[in-house]
Amino acid sequence: MKVEAYPCQLLLANPWKIASSKGSGTHNVVIAKLTDASGLSGLGECPPSSLYGETVAGVLEFCTRLDTSRLSFSDIAGSMNYLESLPGIPFAAKCLLNIALLDGAAKHAGKPIYDFLGLGFRENQHVTSFSIGIDTPEIVARKVVDAAAYPVIKLKVGDPRDKENFAALRSVAPEKPVRVDANEGWKTKEHALQMLEWLVATDGKIQFVEQPMPRTTSVADLVWLKARSPLPLYADESCHTVKDIPHCAECYHGVNVKLVKTGGISMAFDTLQAARKAGLKTMIGCMIETSILISAAAHLAELADHLDIDGNLLTTNDPFLGATAEKGIISFASAKEKTGLRVSPKG
Numbered sequence: 638m639k640v641e642a643y644p645c646q647l648l649l650a651n652p653w654k655i656a657s658s659k660g661s662g663t664h665n666v667v668i669a670k671l672t673d674a675s676g677l678s679g680l681g682e683c684p685p686s687s688l689y690g691e692t693v694a695g696v697l698e699f700c701t702r703l704d705t706s707r708l709s710f711s712d713i714a715g716s717m718n719y720l721e722s723l724p725g726i727p728f729a730a731k732c733l734l735n736i737a738l739l740d741g742a743a744k745h746a747g748k749p750i751y752d753f754l755g756l757g758f759r760e761n762q763h764v765t766s767f768s769i770g771i772d773t774p775e776i777v778a779r780k781v782v783d784a785a786a787y788p789v790i791k792l793k794v795g796d797p798r799d800k801e802n803f804a805a806l807r808s809v810a811p812e813k814p815v816r817v818d819a820n821e822g823w824k825t826k827e828h829a830l831q832m833l834e835w836l837v838a839t840d841g842k843i844q845f846v847e848q849p850m851p852r853t854t855s856v857a858d859l860v861w862l863k864a865r866s867p868l869p870l871y872a873d874e875s876c877h878t879v880k881d882i883p884h885c886a887e888c889y890h891g892v893n894v895k896l897v898k899t900g901g902i903s904m905a906f907d908t909l910q911a912a913r914k915a916g917l918k919t920m921i922g923c924m925i926e927t928s929i930l931i932s933a934a935a936h937l938a939e940l941a942d943h944l945d946i947d948g949n950l951l952t953t954n955d956p957f958l959g960a961t962a963e964k965g966i967i968s969f970a971s972a973k974e975k976t977g978l979r980v981s982p983k984g
């Protein structure tokens with residue numbers, strides 16, 4: 638197998654700030670193309686996260702250390718076992734290569750990944766939220782107006798301006814369903830509960846709140862908050878892989894599963910299934926990504942109660958075409974590629 642991995646800098650329509658990271662106008666991802674001896678190829682992507690100690694250089698360096706003869710589109714499990722056996726594999730690299738392997742495997746089978754996995758995909762049924770980062774109330778209001786076509790908004794909080802920013806959102810979108818994501822930004826259980834009670838007292842259209850407190854919060858404090866919260870609480874930074882599901886079932890009502898956290902499509906599939914079995918609501922999320930990773934997530938839509946896969950919509954130079962999200966509705970109808978990820982390079 639030939640492995641080509643390269644960095645890709647994405648330009649953002651607006652600087653992106655959340656509670657756990659500063660605003661920036663660009664975001665770096667790694668793209669990989671695997672090509673087998675027959676010329677069949679698969680595409681993968683990962684956004685290495687500094688939050689988890691990952692870098693673009695680290696992922697690229699990891700790719701140079703691979704024995705590429707151990708990767709095969711006809712043996713996903715064997716290929717992943719080989720990757721897992723390598724010391725210090727970044728989760729981002731696992732995600733990058735797992736997606737490329739599945740793209741190739743499903744193309745070889747002549748099926749889209751959602752059929753290759755036996756899930757199917759219902760057109761016009763899956764809606765993604767559109768995320769609004771932390772900003773001044775004036776800019777939050779402008780961004781919400783710009784996102785008028787999207788039926789659900791996700792507002793990032795965990796900032797001293799939370800109440801002003803929420804009021805700014807409501808000044809221009811009084812009726813829209815809203816998800817709130819604190820990205821670990823409420824540091825004590827008392828402050829988190831106060832904010833949750835303020836949100837329900839102020840507004841009747843909030844669906845749930847993501848990661849109110851730091852992932853290092855004690856189980857006792859998380860259980861305390863879950864017992865009192867007037868809104869469903871979803872784990873994001875607290876939920877990486879299938880191993881975290883028992884903890885999340887104890888401390889949260891739902892989980893936000895992201896391919897870069899689980900290490901790709903195969904492991905996200907397992908994590909979503911385990912979450913449902915444990916009685917948790919499921920959501921599929923994303924980082925700032927191209928259409929490769931967004932489409933990869935969309936193939937798992939049938940395992941999710943909610944989608945938040947808008948990372949490519951926040952960029953201005955996505956080099957790929959795949960699943961689309963017009964008016965927030967996820968669709969593969971216009972994808973030129975009919976098999977695998979259903980992603981192709983633009984132009």
Ligand SMILES: [Mg+2]
Binds near residue numbers: 820873
């Ligand atoms: Mg989140």
